[in-house]
Amino acid sequence: MTQTGIPFHFMRGGSSRGPYFDRADLPEDRDRLSEVLMAVVGAGHTWNIDGIGGGTAVTTKVAMLSPSARDDCDVDYFFAQVAVAERLVDYKPTCGNILSAVGPAAIEKGMVRATDGETRVRIYAVNTGARIEAIVKTPGGVVEYEGDTEIAGVPGTAAPVALNFLDTVGSSTGALLPTGNLIDTIDGLEVTCIDVAMPLMIARAADLGLTGLETAAELDANRAFYERIEPIRIEAGKRMGMGDVTKSVTPKIGLVAPPKAGGTVLTRYFMPWNCHPTMAVTGAQCLAACVLTPGTVADGMAEGLTGTAPQLVEIEHPSGIIEVMVDFENGADGLTLKSAGLVRTARMLARGEVMVPASVWDGTR
Incomplete structure (x- = not known):
């Protein structure tokens, strides 16, 4: 044999x-x-x-x-x-x-x-x-x-x-905000470290000199971007209690910007050493949670939010829009996520x- x-x-x-x-x-x-x-x-x-x-x-x-x-x-x-x-x-x-x-x-x-x-x-x-x-x-x-x-x-x-x-919530780290902060500043860049279905480090596209409308191919060709963001991701992993993430694909990287195509928010998602051509299901849930949580890097960007549950979050990505229906509660301790629903094929x-x-x-x- x-x-x-x-x-x-x-x-x-x-x-x-x-x-x-x-x-x-x-x-x-x-x-x-x-x-x-x-x-x-x-x-x-x-x-x-x-x-x-x-x-x-x-x-x-x-x-x-x-x-x-x-x-x-x-x-x-x-x-x-x-x-x-x-x-x-x-x-x-x-x-x-x-x-x-x-x-x-x-x-x-x-x-x-x-x-x-x-x-x-x-x-x-x-x-x-x-x-x-x-x-x-x-x-x-x-x-x-x-x-x-x-x-x-x-x-x-x-x-x-x-x-x-x-x-x-806390799929890998045990907490919605594993660093304990809504925003952390790492090497001069403001990021939100958040863990819902997938741990992400999320930054504003504009803070990295990007519009958020760049294609996946354009972003992958921008090696200066990866050289800037990867050390920040590694430090974010340490702060999130994930240890040395140099050889790990988590935490992933997310970028947010104001919507441009009628959605709730414009995003780009990284896996983490190249840009996702569409959007990960787990990443979409985490980005939706970031959008719904006051005080994160996405605060003030989203359009069409009602503040009541369940809330449909329409996430713009390089190939279109993915919809996430989020059920949550607003309490004295902030946002409590109950579930997130999507339809795929x-x-x-x-x-x-x-x-x-x-x-x-x-x-x-």
């Missing part, structure tokens, strides 16, 4: 895609698991030419599913962000776009039994401890992928997948076995 075959479903979830595995079909040892996932994706080459990655951070993501032992969840979702050009796997974050296909994948894999019409899949995000409810269209007990729902960054339309996020692209060299893994768990 020169190669080891691993069963998988290849899914598009939101504006990302990648392989969805049964966790039981992969090595238990974390170091060996990382070697397998890098071989699957082809990490270490800008094209991912020796794997099924797509040469961008949104196409080198991996979902690993297993039946949940929790009474309040059906399936556990363990996420891995595999690097593109480096040999690196990060298990700290989760991914809301990849999460969009967890419900359909769990049904396709037989982990969740579908009901006629719609199926509710209760998901536990292993990386962050959050719980999510996904509502999947299942007419006749079969996952429906075709529909008329359109999301920015994905061509055409597909069936909607409704996501309701619970337990998202998903599609199964392929299924079968992906091969890795036997020298990487011989199939023994």
Whole structure:
């Protein structure tokens, strides 16, 4: 045997895609698991030419599913962000776009039994401890992928997948504002360090000499921007209690500016060493929370806020707008987030076995 075959479903979830595995079909040892996932994706080459990655951070993501032992969840979702050009796997974050296909994948894999019409899949995000409810269209007990729902960054339309996020505050750090401040000043730049679904360091685009309207390609070509922002991100990670984040994709970076296309706020989101071509689902929730929290760097920028819950926050990004419905309470201690809801789409692209060299893994768990 020169190669080891691993069963998988290849899914598009939101504006990302990648392989969805049964966790039981992969090595238990974390170091060996990382070697397998890098071989699957082809990490270490800008094209991912020796794997099924797509040469961008949104196409080198991996979902690993297993039946949940929790009474309040059906399936556990363990996420891995595999690097593109480096040999690196990060298990700290989760991914809301990849999460969009967890419900359909769990049904396709037989982990969740579908009901006629719609199926509710209760998901536990292993990386962050959050719980999510996904509502999947299942007419006749079969996952429906075709529909008329359109999301920015994905061509055409597909069936909607409704996501309701619970337990998202302090996903990685245990606090909404892990530094204890609404605004921190790091190397002369005012930032808000906030943790809702994904820890972010958020700055005003104008404070970095940007308009917020720059394309992802323009921002990625602006190496002076990355040289300026990365040391600040590393210091923010320390202040957020995340330790040395030099080799970690979290905290991510967000930029905010006044809206230009009829939304609530204009944003750019970084992963963190390049600009997201659209918007991460988790990042959208965190940016929405920043917008709704008085005193942050986004204070005074947003348009159309009512101050009452639930509040629809329309986030402008390079490819369009993503909508986040946020339920919250205003109290003496400030904003308390209860849940955030979004609608995404998903599609199964392929299924079968992906091969890795036997020298990487011989199939023994």
